[in-house]
Amino acid sequence: MKESFEVQGVCTARIDIELDGSAIKSVNFHRGCPGNLLGISKLVKGMEAEKVIELFEGSPCGMRQTSCPDQLAKSLKTMIAAKACCA
Numbered sequence: 001m002k003e004s005f006e007v008q009g010v011c012t013a014r015i016d017i018e019l020d021g022s023a024i025k026s027v028n029f030h031r032g033c034p035g036n037l038l039g040i041s042k043l044v045k046g047m048e049a050e051k052v053i054e055l056f057e058g059s060p061c062g063m064r065q066t067s068c069p070d071q072l073a074k075s076l077k078t079m080i081a082a083k084a085c086c087a
Contacts, residue, residue, distance in 0.1 A: 001083065005075040009066045012037065015075050022048050022080075032068055040069060049076045 002018045012032035018025040024044050029037040044052050053073045061067035 001079065003075070003079055005071075005078070007068075007071040007075070009064055010061065010068050010071055012068045012071065015068075015072055017072075017075055017079060019049060019079060019083075022050065024049055024052060024076075027072065029068060037068060040072070044072075049080060053077055053080075 002016070004014055004016045006014055010032065012029045014030040016026075016028040016030070018027075024047050027041045027044055029041065053076050055073075056067075056069035057073040057077075059067045059070045059073075061070075
């Protein structure tokens with residue numbers, strides 16, 4: 001399952017996510033801090049989506065109420081909910 005998410009309140013403009021069942025196959029961030037986001041993409045590859053949500057949800061960035069990892073968690077939650085709804 002592949003989806004793209006336009007995100008708000010962060011430097012990243014879009015997150016492309018591919019799941020293989022409940023595991024993350026790939027994550028690509030468009031714009032933002034290249035080194036950090038590449039690192040996050042590599043770290044989450046192969047992880048269960050629920051674990052990534054647990055780790056990243058609610059993470060702020062500076063004075064912002066959200067962050068790229070938080071937006072990834074929100075996007076994953078949306079994917080999981082859509083999958084459960086239509087399965």
